Amino acid sequence: MRRFKRTLVAAALATTVVAGTTGWASGTAQQAMTGPPPGTSQWLADTSLGRPLPDPDRASPAEVAAFFRGLDEAQRHRLARRHPGVVGNLDGVPVALRYEANALAAARDARYGHLAGRRLLAFDPRGRGLVAEVFGDLERSRHVAVVVPGSDIDAGSYDRARSPYGTPAGMARQLRAATRGRTAVIAWAGYTTPVGVGPDAATGGLAEAGAERLARLTGGLVATGAPAPSLFCHSYGSVVCGLAAADVKAKDLVVFGSPGMRAANVAELGTNARVWAAKAPDDWISRVPHVAFLGLGHGEDPASDAFGARRVPADGARGHDGYFAPGTDSLRAFAAIARGEAA
Known part of the structure; x- marks a missing residue:
């Protein structure tokens, strides 16, 4: 009975999980972005090729890749111009064509002028906005890494100058530099993250939706010829990676500042990827109860021996955002993992 009471109290405390980068603040409930990319209905109604286009809601990344391999260059570019929202966000589409389509889509939205000239692997302006930016040559690199962020990240905040090591774009820049340009790195703000502290941060609903998107992303990378990536999962992003672990095509899962992965141990993740964990001595995440009870909390600390x-x-x-700071042991270790040199 006493143990049950302790668990109940710990579960209640888990509602105060701060799963992102902003610290202690009140939370706001978010609606996960799910379903097919913007413009899907117009895409499905397009008969210009004389045959159906792949259904974004049903076709696998491998099926999408096969479809685009069967088109000539003129047909590909015509589809990108006619349907930039679909082509730019559909996993399995050739990388260069996604850049082209997303540049067109971003140019049409005055809110996202800061994205001009960037290599966008995804851009969805709906809601708070989703974006994925590539640093390096994704089409030719022998090694690929994906940064999966925690809370308070969206298309407007994924690259904040005041947080050079705590945003996905900042982490991606630092990781690419630390690999001496030998790894292409994707800053993936590709799911709806929690805002501040609240039920979203302490539960797994947004992470479940994000896990599906992350699995499709990695499937699309492999389908278009890229190597299986190493995933670097920060804070609530490690919950996403934990739920996606059995389905993602990845060689490494690296979690840091993690509130838990919704698993009791590595075996429960159901993955063949190598699993790594880091936690700074003064990271406030250590004060978060690592429990899972009635849907609250995210389970065992991935940095624990257990x-x-x-x-x-x-x-x-x-702190919570310092793992990619220049000169740190964590960044050096991350770079070795991303380069495929860590044992």
Whole structure:
């Protein structure tokens, strides 16, 4: 009975999980972005090729890739111009064509002028906005990494100058530099994240929707010829990676500042990928109860011995957002993993 009471109290405390980058603040409930990309109805009604276009809601990334391999260049570019919202966000479409389509889509939305000239693997202006930016040559690199962020990240905040190591774009820049340009890195703000503290941060609803999107992203990368990526999952992003672990095509899952992965140990993740974990000594995430009860909390600490992940040194990292700071052991270890050199 006493143990039950302790668990109940810990579960109640888990509602205060701060799963992102802003610290202690009140939370606002979010509606997960699900379903096919913008413009899907017009895409499905297009008969210009004399045959059906792949259904974004049903076709696998491999099926999408096969469809586009069967088109000539003129047909591909015509589809990108006619349907930039679909072509730019459909996993399995050739990378360069997605860049082209997303540049067109972003140019049509005055809110996102800051995205001009960037290599966007995804751009969806609906809601708070979703975006994925590529740093490096994704089409030719032998190694690929994907940064999966935590809370308070969207198309407007994924690259904040005041947080150079705590946003996905900042982390991606630092990781690419640390690999000496040998790894293409994707800053993936591709799911609806929690805002502040609240039920969204302490539960797995948004992470479940994000996990589906992350699995499709990795499937699309492999379908278009890219190597299986290493995933770098920060804070609530590690919940996303935990739920996606059995389905993503990835060689590494690296979690840091994690509130939990919704699993008791590595074996429960159901993945063949190597699983790594880092936690800085003064990261406030250590104060979050690592429990799971009645849907609240995210379970065992991935950095604990009991979880069974490979440990990443993080003694030099500062706080919750310092894992990618230049000169840290964590960044050096992350770079070795991303380059495929870590044992």
